[in-house]
Amino acid sequence: MAERQILPELLDRSIKLLMELPGYGERSAQRFIENLLSLPRSEALNIVSTLLETLQKLHPCAECGLYTEETLCIICSDEERDKSTICVVEESFDAFAIERTGRYKGLYHVLGGRLSPLEGITAEDLNIKSLLDRIDKGNIKEVILATNPTVEGEATATYVYNLLKNKGITISRIAYGLPFGAMLESADDFTISKALEHKIKL
Ligand SMILES: [Zn+2]
Incomplete structure (x- = not known):
């Protein structure tokens, strides 16, 4: 006897699509x-x-990669910002947390992720070339590496540091007011402020 499909087809399809999101299993979907x-x-x-x-209107800023509705994000188009310093983050939400x-x-410069051999994410998958291009334009004096204090975030910071270390700019890493393994986007404002304040020159 054929198995009777009780789940409406649309529900079945919605659940299967949601399960394609990272971290979503059948139950959460x-x-x-x-x-x-x-x-x-x-x-x-x-x-x-x-x-x-949101999906239709947001896209990465042409300069830094922050999500925006415009060509340039609100930070890149703000004349008051210090254009000599770039804070390198994994995702837009990390920058929003720092803001x-x-x-x-x-x-800012949004890498769009972190190096992760396990997930098959390599340097080519990240916005590293565009970071180098920005620095090669010559106006940047300091880069702050604000990838997350996780194994992957550290590996990413080290990788970027090695690409930048001979470019004659100051490179620093955010300090560990953040516990190792923590995610920037969910840290409180005080902790992020301290991590920036006590950044370590590399
Ligand atoms: Zn921007």
Whole structure:
């Protein structure tokens, strides 16, 4: 006897698509859809249409890679920022976390990830060439490596450091007010401020 398919086809398809997101298993995918379906329909549609709009309108800044709706992000187009310093982060959300502290006045560069041999992420997958291009233009005096204090983040910082060390600029690494293994984007403002303040010249 053929197995009867009880799960509506659309639910099945939605769950399978959500399971393609890193960290999403069948249960979390089911829970996500279940939560959406149990909301008042207008609220659920608002969430989904906002996500859709975000996906349609946001793209990486042409200069630094921060998510923006414009060609250049709000930081690259701000004349008041210190254009001689670049803070290198893994993801846009790391830069947004640093911005929340209000302590940093320079520019950013978003690598778009971290070196991870296990996940097959190599230097070619990261925005490293564009970082070198920015530095070769000659206006940059300091680079702060603010990748996360994890094994992959450290390896990434070391890799970038080795590419930059002979370029005649100051290179520093954020200090470990952050516990090893912590993620920048979820650290509190005080901890991030301290990590920037006590950065270590490499
Ligand atoms: Zn930018």
